[in-house]
Amino acid sequence: MPKETAAFKAGPGSEIAKNQCLICHSAEYVLTQPRLPRAFWEANVAKMRDKYGALLPKDQVPVLVDYLVQTYGK
Numbered sequence: 001m002p003k004e005t006a007a008f009k010a011g012p013g014s015e016i017a018k019n020q021c022l023i024c025h026s027a028e029y030v031l032t033q034p035r036l037p038r039a040f041w042e043a044n045v046a047k048m049r050d051k052y053g054a055l056l057p058k059d060q061v062p063v064l065v066d067y068l069v070q071t072y073g074k
């Protein structure tokens with residue numbers, strides 16, 4: 001099992017990820033994804049909000065998607 005040290009890498013937007021994306025699950029969910037394109041991260045964040053009920057404010061969505069694509073996407 002990976003150690004519980006998984007954390008979001010620091011960078012612009014990482015605070016949003018820390019505050020909004022660790023409420024329901026660990027950062028592993030993001031860190032273990034392959035490097036996926038922007039369309040995936042847009043759809044993923046939309047799903048977290050619309051389907052699972054993440055409370056991420058709408059105006060933070062593009063900042064967070066930029067962070068995810070730059071840090072964990074391609």
Ligand code: HEC
Pocket residue numbers: 017020021022023024025029030033044045047048052053054055056064
């Ligand atoms: C905006 C920050 C954020 C990001 C980025 C994020 N999550 Fe999730 N997330 C889930 C659930 C439920 C799953 C599916 C778990 C499963 O299938 O085992 C999931 C799964 C995932 C996955 C795995 C791929 C997939 O689509 O199943 C990723 C990546 C992910 N979340 C990213 C509930 C949440 C909740 C709870 C309200 C919040 C907040 C949340 N998620 C916030 C976030």
